[in-house]
Amino acid sequence: MKIRVAELGAGKIARIAIEDTADGANPFSDRLPVVLVHVKGPVTAGADKVFSFQSYELAAARFGGTNNKFRCNVLSCSDTPGLKVQAWLER
Numbered sequence: 301m302k303i304r305v306a307e308l309g310a311g312k313i314a315r316i317a318i319e320d321t322a323d324g325a326n327p328f329s330d331r332l333p334v335v336l337v338h339v340k341g342p343v344t345a346g347a348d349k350v351f352s353f354q355s356y357e358l359a360a361a362r363f364g365g366t367n368n369k370f371r372c373n374v375l376s377c378s379d380t381p382g383l384k385v386q387a388w389l390e391r
Contacts, residue, residue, distance in 0.1 A: 301335065301358065303351040303372065304386045308341035312379030315339075316372060318387060320360075324367030334361045334370070341379065 301318060308314055318335040321328045335358065337351050355363070362368050372387035 301353045301355075301370075301389050302387065303335070303337055305339050305343050305349045305384070306386070307345065307382060307384040308339060308343040308377075309379040309382045310342035312341040312377070312382065313338065314341075314377040314379070314383050314385070315375040316385060316387075317375050318370055319373050320362055320368060320370050322362045322365050322368050327367075327369060328371065331371075332360050332362070334358050336375075 303316060316337045316339065317333045319328065319331040320334050321331050323330045335353055339349060343349050370389060372385065374383065374385065377383045
């Protein structure tokens, strides 16, 4: 799993969580935080911050279920709308 922060203003702080769910009927009603990242700016174009996590570091993740999903959730950000973030899962 990777999180890439591409832009954040100087002196600004963002808290980003990767959450998972196993509830197909009501997604994320049972969310669990899998990863929590605190990022402090400045983060500028061409100087991205990338965070990488292996599956063994994601102890709370519920891999392998039929309805399981992940999402990237910005919990707080002192620089809106200046935050640019991406998250993805690699095999």
